[in-house]
Amino acid sequence: MGAKIGEIIRAGSRPTSLEALTGRVVAVDAQNTLYQFLSTIRQPDGTPLTDSAGRTTSHLSGLIYRTTHLVAKGLKLVFVFDGKPSELKAEVLKARAERRAEALRKWEEAKVLFPEEPEKSFKYAQASAKVDAAVVEDAKRLLTYLGVPCVQAAGEGEAQAAFLVQRGDAELVSSQDYDSLLFGAPVVVRNLTAAGAPRRKAALEVVELRAVEERLGLTREQLVDLAILVGTDFNPGVKGVGVKRALKLVKTQKQTQKQQTQKQQTQKQQHHALEELVENYELVRKIFLQPEVSETYELNWGAVEAERVKEFLCEEHDFSVERVSKVLEKISQTARQTRQKRIEQWF
Amino acid sequence: MFEAKIDLGVLRGCIEAITAVADEGRLRITEDGLKLRSVDPANVAMVSFELQSDAFDDFSLELAGAVETEKEGKGEEGKETSIGMDFVKLLGILGIGGRGGEEIELKLDEKGQKLFTRMGSLAYTISLLASDSLRKDPKVPELEFPAQVILEIEDFKRGIRAAEKIAENIVLGVDGESEEFFMEAEGEMDKLRLGLRKEQLIYLTPPAEKVRSLYSLDYLSAMSRGISACHAEQLTLNLGKDYPLQIDFEVADGRGKVSYLVAPRIESE
Numbered sequence: 300m301g302a303k304i305g306e307i308i309r310a311g312s313r314p315t316s317l318e319a320l321t322g323r324v325v326a327v328d329a330q331n332t333l334y335q336f337l338s339t340i341r342q343p344d345g346t347p348l349t350d351s352a353g354r355t356t357s358h359l360s361g362l363i364y365r366t367t368h369l370v371a372k373g374l375k376l377v378f379v380f381d382g383k384p385s386e387l388k389a390e391v392l393k394a395r396a397e398r399r400a401e402a403l404r405k406w407e408e409a410k411v412l413f414p415e416e417p418e419k420s421f422k423y424a425q426a427s428a429k430v431d432a433a434v435v436e437d438a439k440r441l442l443t444y445l446g447v448p449c450v451q452a453a454g455e456g457e458a459q460a461a462f463l464v465q466r467g468d469a470e471l472v473s474s475q476d477y478d479s480l481l482f483g484a485p486v487v488v489r490n491l492t493a494a495g496a497p498r499r500k501a502a503l504e505v506v507e508l509r510a511v512e513e514r515l516g517l518t519r520e521q522l523v524d525l526a527i528l529v530g531t532d533f534n535p536g537v538k539g540v541g542v543k544r545a546l547k548l549v550k551t552q553k554q555t556q557k558q559q560t561q562k563q564q565t566q567k568q569q570h571h572a573l574e575e576l577v578e579n580y581e582l583v584r585k586i587f588l589q590p591e592v593s594e595t596y597e598l599n600w601g602a603v604e605a606e607r608v609k610e611f612l613c614e615e616h617d618f619s620v621e622r623v624s625k626v627l628e629k630i631s632q633t634a635r636q637t638r639q640k641r642i643e644q645w646f
Numbered sequence: 647m648f649e650a651k652i653d654l655g656v657l658r659g660c661i662e663a664i665t666a667v668a669d670e671g672r673l674r675i676t677e678d679g680l681k682l683r684s685v686d687p688a689n690v691a692m693v694s695f696e697l698q699s700d701a702f703d704d705f706s707l708e709l710a711g712a713v714e715t716e717k718e719g720k721g722e723e724g725k726e727t728s729i730g731m732d733f734v735k736l737l738g739i740l741g742i743g744g745r746g747g748e749e750i751e752l753k754l755d756e757k758g759q760k761l762f763t764r765m766g767s768l769a770y771t772i773s774l775l776a777s778d779s780l781r782k783d784p785k786v787p788e789l790e791f792p793a794q795v796i797l798e799i800e801d802f803k804r805g806i807r808a809a810e811k812i813a814e815n816i817v818l819g820v821d822g823e824s825e826e827f828f829m830e831a832e833g834e835m836d837k838l839r840l841g842l843r844k845e846q847l848i849y850l851t852p853p854a855e856k857v858r859s860l861y862s863l864d865y866l867s868a869m870s871r872g873i874s875a876c877h878a879e880q881l882t883l884n885l886g887k888d889y890p891l892q893i894d895f896e897v898a899d900g901r902g903k904v905s906y907l908v909a910p911r912i913e914s915e
Contacts, residue, residue, distance in 0.1 A: 318688055640911065641690060641909055643689055643784070
């Protein structure tokens with residue numbers, strides 16, 4: 300998922316801690332997070348968690364046990380949900396649906412072929428995970444009961460999340476991939492929603508757009524060009540062009556630009572060259588650089604409605620009353636605790 | 647080229663005071679001495695440090711072809727360089743050096759990005775951190791404190807030590823009306839209050855109204871240890887209401903100073 304330039308961007312990440320994020324407003328890429336929950340919170344043979352009616356509850360489990368861990372640590376979360384996908388994403392979505400169908404078939408096969416070796420079917424089960432409308436509805440309902448605000452994006456959730464940060468309504472974007480940086484988010488934190496998982500392996504890390512720009516010697520526009528060359532959710536990328544080659548291409552274009560005196564002329568030329576290489580170049584570029592966003596949203600962190608959470612999770616979806624009550628108690632304690640301020644507030 | 651000699655105990659105290667807040671940082675070397683300003687990784691506290699060149703037994707700085715920067719306000723050309731230092735590592739090295747009264751020689755090889763140190767018969771070469779791997783120097787916060795207290799170090803340390811036994815946080819405040827400085831902590835079972843009236847303090851600027859702020863003992867305990875390491879005698883505390891705390895004290899017999907700043911904890915909204 301996302302643009303294929305993760306590797307060179309990740310090189311500029313630095314470790315962080317939950318404590319360093321205390322009191323910060325984090326715009327969470329909901330689609331990405333729910334997908335993580337659905338694909339990882341499973342039984343050993345890959346079967347997702349379900350209630351007695353057979354409905355999947357992996358996403359609810361992730362929200363109630365992991366997300367609340369972050370709330371208890373004093374993070375202020377906002378979940379940003381995808382709006383209408385761009386038409387250019389149709390190819391990617393179709394390919395994903397095919398991969399899911401294939402994974403589902405292989406999973407069924409593996410369950411029959413290797414009943415004694417559940418790990419063989421687990422990866423297929425994971426790949427078959429899908430964030431569907433029911434999952435999104437459930438998540439919004441539970442988050443509302445937990446007092447966590449939800450924002451509906453006009454288009455891409457990550458673009459909306461980046462917009463929240465640009466506007467100053469949030470401080471960082473939480474996502475596993477780096478598209479938010481391309482959408483203009485100044486800081487992205489990875490592995491946040493995995494924090495609080497029982498066997499978490501991945502450490503928390505942050506990536507700053509400015510640091511990436513400085514290290515690679517590229518502007519955000521050029522970073523977008525780079526991503527377009529290697530492939531994004533909205534275009535397949537140029538055949539035979541990997542990250543290294545794309546970096547060279549984008550940089551040489553920068554040089555020609557410097558040599559020319561008439562800037563507009565060059566930009567036109569530059570775009571001209573990329574347009575020849577990439578189908579829909581201008582359209583894809585616009586998705587990243589002038590994304591469609593919603594400006595009418597409200598962020599209110601409400602009180603936890605403990606009774607409604609219990610009703611929804613324990614009565615409707617068979618969660619353990621004891622475990623859920625424990626979590627709710629933990630959050631209500633947090634509400635009474637004091638919060639550590641950061642020094643830069645006085646700079 | 648930078649070369650200097652200084653009392654080992656003095657330098658060790660200073661570095662220990664820095665490590666109360668920052669594990670690493672950019673140490674500026676100027677003709678006037680050493681300077682540092684660094685924020686802790688969680689952005690809760692800041693340390694500012696200055697050690698004048700006359701605190702050293704020898705101090706020479708010659709920078710051939712180095713960047714010359716305009717000295718603020720004076721209009722003269724000032725020379726300076728900066729090195730990325732792992733203070734925790736340096737403190738460990740100074741710890742094996744020997745007893746107080748001994749001298750340490752420092753020599754910077756700018757090209758190799760190494761600092762040579764010699765303590766008697768022990769020579770130790772420290773690899774410096776790449777300057778670009780360090781965070782940018784923090785800005786100077788603009789603060790106006792309604793209350794100021796100058797007190798004996800021992801009084802402050804006693805308050806911190808007592809609070810550590812029962813709580814994670816401590817309140818520091820000044821009651822303008824009764825002209826009293828107080829430290830308070832509350833644990834699950836126990837409560838603690840240390841009150842010092844004006845005559846028990848060295849100096850007090852009482853605020854118009856009562857001010858108090860809550861601070862994490864994680865930070866104040868570390869700072870208290872840093873203060874002890876420098877053998878300072880008195881502390882200046884600058885306070886406000888739900889406001890940062892600034893702690894100033896002198897090092898190297900007044901030829902240097904350390905200033906800590908720590909952000910408060912506040913009741914959650």
